[in-house]
Structures are given as structure tokens and as C-alpha cells.
Amino acid sequence: MTTIRLSRTLNAVLALILMGILSSAYFQQYFKQETPCPLCLLQRLGMIGVAIGAILNLRFGIQPLHYGFSLLSAFFGGSVSVRQILLHICPGSPVFGYPVFGLSLYTWAFLTFCSSVIAVVLLLFLYSANDKDKFKMNWFERLACIAVFALTFLNFITTFDECALGFCKDIPWPQK
Amino acid sequence: MMVGLFFLFIATQLLAFFGRRTYAIALGMITLFLCLGMLIHHATSPLNINL
Numbered sequence: 001m002t003t004i005r006l007s008r009t010l011n012a013v014l015a016l017i018l019m020g021i022l023s024s025a026y027f028q029q030y031f032k033q034e035t036p037c038p039l040c041l042l043q044r045l046g047m048i049g050v051a052i053g054a055i056l057n058l059r060f061g062i063q064p065l066h067y068g069f070s071l072l073s074a075f076f077g078g079s080v081s082v083r084q085i086l087l088h089i090c091p092g093s094p095v096f097g098y099p100v101f102g103l104s105l106y107t108w109a110f111l112t113f114c115s116s117v118i119a120v121v122l123l124l125f126l127y128s129a130n131d132k133d134k135f136k137m138n139w140f141e142r143l144a145c146i147a148v149f150a151l152t153f154l155n156f157i158t159t160f161d162e163c164a165l166g167f168c169k170d171i172p173w174p175q176k
Numbered sequence: 177m178m179v180g181l182f183f184l185f186i187a188t189q190l191l192a193f194f195g196r197r198t199y200a201i202a203l204g205m206i207t208l209f210l211c212l213g214m215l216i217h218h219a220t221s222p223l224n225i226n227l
Contacts, residue, residue: 046211055189163179
């Protein structure tokens with residue numbers, strides 16, 4: 001397997017992992033009746049942004065500009081999740097949402113964004129300007145692109161259902 | 177407003193799928209900056225201070 005093929009596969013894996021995390025957020029939303037707060041939606045946007053950088057790599061070939069887009073999205077999403085962590089950091093302040101494996105969803109989101117930054121930096125180590133990416137997308141990479149588009153569209157529909165065209169309302173917790 | 181951000185990301189992906197790389201990246205960057213604006217709005221609005 002050439003370095004470029006490996007990079008492309010890893011980009012597809014990164015996008016699919018992020019979409020898996022977004023799907024698990026839907027599990028929380030619909031099976032545990034946990035309506036996402038405005039900051040949660042911004043974190044979803046950050047994850048989609050990281051995945052868009054990866055699918056730009058799959059569509060147009062591996063380029064540092066695309067990795068830069070992913071990194072910027074990861075920093076944005078990380079700052080949103082840090083803000084939400086800091087909102088609940090004081091002793092006695094209630095934690096928003098049901099914990100998953102002992103951590104709240106926004107803490108998991110922060111870990112996800114940190115892992116994304118590390119993953120993108122490791123992928124940049126594989127980049128070489130001399131290698132020309134002339135591969136066409138295989139079925140796995142197409143699956144990653146379709147998954148990212150489908151999850152973005154699904155988020156668009158569910159966010160419209162929750163917030164319509166205006167600002168999203170704050171969600172009191174525990175939800176009644 | 178949040179719906180618009182998801183819509184812009186859908187448009188970004190459509191531009192990428194149709195081969196418009198420069199437009200896709202430009203629209204993606206604009207969307208990210210709008211997301212940042214939304215975060216600042218959330219952080220400075222007294223109504224949204226809790227969640």
C-alpha cells in the first residue's frame with residue numbers, strides 16, 4: 001500500500017469515526033430524550049467541519065490546505081466544548097445531560113476534538129509534496145463521503161425541527 | 177440561525193462534490209467564522225448564559 005493510499009484510507013476512517021460519534025449523539029437524543037443545547041449543536045458543526053476537511057482530501061487529493069480546514073474546525077469545536085465544560089466546572093453546578101461512561105457528552109466532544117487534532121497532525125506527517133495523488137475514490141471513500149453528507153443533512157432536518165429559523169432556545173436540565 | 181450553518185455546510189459539500197474546490201473551501205471558511213460568531217453571541221448574551 002502506497003503512502004497516498006494509506007493517507008486516503010485514514011482520511012476516510014477519520015470521517016467515518018466522526019460520523020459514528022455524531023450517530024451516537026442521535027442515540028442520546030432520541031432514545032434517552034436528551035434535546036441538544038445550542039452549544040451541543042455548535043460542537044456537531046465542528047465535527048462536521050473536521051470531516052469536511054477529510055472528504056476534501058478524498059475528492060481533490062491530499063493537500064495541506066484541507067488538513068488546515070480540519071484543524072481550524074477542530075480548534076473551533078474544542079473551544080466550544082471547553083466553554084461548556086467551564087460553564088459546569090464550579091462545584092454544585094449541575095451537569096448537562098446524561099453521562100456516557102462517566103463523562104458528559106461535551107467532555108467526550110472535547111476529547112474527540114483533541115484526538116482529531118492529533119490524528120490530522122499525524123496524517124500531515126505522511127504528506128509529501130512530491131507524491132501526486134491520482135487515485136479515484138474507491139467504495140470505502142465513497143461510503144465516507146455519503147455518510148458525512150447524510151449526517152449533515154440529518155442534522156439540518158433535526159435542527160430545523162428543534163429551532164426552526166430562529167435562535168435555538170436554552171434547554172433547562174433536567175428536562176421535563 | 178443554527179439551521180443556516182448546517183445548510184452552509186451542506187452547500188460546501190455539494191460544491192466539493194461538483195468539483196468547485198476553491199468555492200467549497202471559501203464557503204467552508206465563511207461558515208466556520210459564522211460558527212465562531214454564534215459562539216461569541218452565545219457567550220455574551222445574558223439570556224443564554226447557562227447552557
